[in-house]
Amino acid sequence: MTYELYYWPGIQGRGEFIRLALEQAGADYVDVARVRSVSALTQGLKDADAQRPPFAPPFLKDGETVVAQTAAILLYLGRRLDLAPRDEAGELWTHQIQLTLSDIVNEAHDTHHPVGVGLYYEDQKVEALRRAQEFRRERMPKYFRWLERVLGDSPAEGWLVGDAVTYADLSAFQVVEGLRYAFPNAAAAALDAAPKLAGLAARVRALPNIAAYLASERRIAFNRDGIFRYYPELDEPAGNEG
Numbered sequence: 001m002t003y004e005l006y007y008w009p010g011i012q013g014r015g016e017f018i019r020l021a022l023e024q025a026g027a028d029y030v031d032v033a034r035v036r037s038v039s040a041l042t043q044g045l046k047d048a049d050a051q052r053p054p055f056a057p058p059f060l061k062d063g064e065t066v067v068a069q070t071a072a073i074l075l076y077l078g079r080r081l082d083l084a085p086r087d088e089a090g091e092l093w094t095h096q097i098q099l100t101l102s103d104i105v106n107e108a109h110d111t112h113h114p115v116g117v118g119l120y121y122e123d124q125k126v127e128a129l130r131r132a133q134e135f136r137r138e139r140m141p142k143y144f145r146w147l148e149r150v151l152g153d154s155p156a157e158g159w160l161v162g163d164a165v166t167y168a169d170l171s172a173f174q175v176v177e178g179l180r181y182a183f184p185n186a187a188a189a190a191l192d193a194a195p196k197l198a199g200l201a202a203r204v205r206a207l208p209n210i211a212a213y214l215a216s217e218r219r220i221a222f223n224r225d226g227i228f229r230y231y232p233e234l235d236e237p238a239g240n241e242g
Helices: 015-025 038-046 070-080 088-112 121-153 167-182 184-192 195-206 208-214
Strands: 003-006 029-031 059-062 065-068
Touching: 003 015, 003 038, 015 029, 015 070, 015 167, 015 208, 059 070, 065 070, 070 088, 070 167, 088 121, 088 167, 121 184, 121 195, 167 184, 167 195, 184 195, 195 208
Parallel strands: 003 029
Antiparallel strands: 003 059, 059 065
């Protein structure tokens, strides 16, 4: 059966974490708003007959099953796509890593929208400058150190969980890529101190299915409408981080 992914068509956003999992698994899926129409997405949100309606995209349809929220969707897909351990402890640990990655994604978003999502960046630029400084100097390195520790404690060198790639690895790659785009100087400095994480991102990029996806038209480019946005003033000149 074909999975149906519902997410905004012009951005990577949170939907990209789902796309990466589906692409790595070679799953049969349709990116509904891109292939059909945005109205198909909005109609799914407004479905009056839905007993458990999603609050916002992304959400996934698998037959009659509808799952919303990025981490919940990946938890659902993990076993089905062979992208999570089969044992309960491993499955929950993968989910825990994903939830932690969701935290840094939210914090990255809030660097450019620290006051309100309904305001333009220019309306909260002063607050964004202050928020971004803390994120670059304190929060990003802290998350990277934790991921570095997880990679160091992993029983199998190279992956976050077990001896095979999981959706947590794919999501960690997306976080690294997003931060490299949004904060090229700060991310480079943080990754210098987290070589295992940098290596993980390189290994994910080299996976055949991921490499093919990244080179295809299905991969939406980073832009200033997504979660990770590049504003030069929110990054520091190279060599100034410390």
